[in-house]
Amino acid sequence: MVDDAQRACPVMRPAVQETYGPADLSAHSIFAGGFINFGYWHGIDLSQPLGQEERIRSQEDLYRHVLGSVGPLKDLGVLEVGCGLGMGCALALREYDPEQVVGMDIHPQQVRRARDAHAEVLRREPERLRFAQGAAEHMPFASGEFDVLVSVEAAQHFPDLTAFAAETARVVRPGGRVVVASFFTVDDAGDRTSQLAGLLDTFANGLDIARPVTALTETFEAAGLTAVRAESIGRYVWPGWDLWLSRQWAEGTWPRNFLRAYEQRILDYYLIVAERPAKGERVGNEGE
Ligand SMILES: C[S@@+](CC[C@H](N)C(=O)[O-])C[C@H]1O[C@@H](n2cnc3c(N)ncnc32)[C@H](O)[C@@H]1O
Numbered sequence: 001m002v003d004d005a006q007r008a009c010p011v012m013r014p015a016v017q018e019t020y021g022p023a024d025l026s027a028h029s030i031f032a033g034g035f036i037n038f039g040y041w042h043g044i045d046l047s048q049p050l051g052q053e054e055r056i057r058s059q060e061d062l063y064r065h066v067l068g069s070v071g072p073l074k075d076l077g078v079l080e081v082g083c084g085l086g087m088g089c090a091l092a093l094r095e096y097d098p099e100q101v102v103g104m105d106i107h108p109q110q111v112r113r114a115r116d117a118h119a120e121v122l123r124r125e126p127e128r129l130r131f132a133q134g135a136a137e138h139m140p141f142a143s144g145e146f147d148v149l150v151s152v153e154a155a156q157h158f159p160d161l162t163a164f165a166a167e168t169a170r171v172v173r174p175g176g177r178v179v180v181a182s183f184f185t186v187d188d189a190g191d192r193t194s195q196l197a198g199l200l201d202t203f204a205n206g207l208d209i210a211r212p213v214t215a216l217t218e219t220f221e222a223a224g225l226t227a228v229r230a231e232s233i234g235r236y237v238w239p240g241w242d243l244w245l246s247r248q249w250a251e252g253t254w255p256r257n258f259l260r261a262y263e264q265r266i267l268d269y270y271l272i273v274a275e276r277p278a279k280g281e282r283v284g285n286e287g288e
Helices: 014-019 052-068 087-096 108-117 119-124 161-171 192-199 213-222 238-245 254-263
Strands: 077-081 100-105 129-133 146-152 172-185 226-232 267-275
Touching: 052 087, 052 146, 052 172, 052 238, 077 087, 077 161, 087 100, 087 108, 087 129, 087 146, 100 108, 108 119, 108 129, 119 129, 146 161, 161 172, 161 213, 172 213, 192 254, 213 226, 213 267, 238 254, 254 267
Parallel strands: 077 100, 077 146, 100 129, 146 172
Antiparallel strands: 172 267, 226 267
16 A cells, blocks of 8 residues: 555645636636536537526536446445535535545635535535545545545646556545546647647646646556546537637637647547456555
8 A cells, every 4th residue: 555655745736726726717707606617518509599507507517427427326435536616526416326425626725615615515414525625646535435536627737647546546445436537638749738838828827737648547557447448528528618618708819729629639528437446456556
């Protein structure tokens, strides 16, 4: 097992600190309902005018797609890594009937916002919902504490995927499952980092990190996770996201380049699933 001393506690990167600090990105009108994700627009009529209702539904549907991809959650313990305001944790609790959901975020202000937003549930069902501050690369949980680990639109910020994979393989119990939704480059062609920095301010300022999706799938496998699969869900993310953006961002402005980066086969949105082998099968960093 990797002990605490071996898992160095990472420092929050400045762009993450700023974006999710006093500015409260969730309050920006391109997001809604306390969520901070691009949305999953499958099943939403994009030929009709979009409003707040559709925007919130798109973000909820991203969670539904993610949570639905790991099988039944009833009576299980679920960890969300990079939970933001915890809206997805609350949705999981309402709709999937797990035993407990723990939302973890690196930013103390996000954890505070999550606790405020869900004060009533936290008071009513303290054993079922909890929020904790912690980094994807250094999670404040015991080995094997969770049945399922999910992460929605946060892994693009994680500076060290190897540490995230090792922690994932550690905190999920043997036989447990993992699902991550985030955006990655489609391959590791040499100029992807500069291409994306040229197209998108969030890559230029260091908030988002350009890495191929294989950087995550390979580190998951190296950490001992099995049945690792990455599936593109970009066709259900980027066109809807761009249409929503078009309400306030003109053609040619940088946020509209997410769709361009997808169409140019540079960037895509992925769902990555994995499993921790059941007892008896060895995991990379266990038992060392
Ligand atoms: C785009 S928001 C997504 C929030 C939420 N999952 C949602 O869909 O509404 C990304 C979140 O990841 C958190 N985050 C960034 N880097 C992190 C890290 N290394 N470990 C844990 N959380 C991190 C940020 O503070 C932020 O709350």
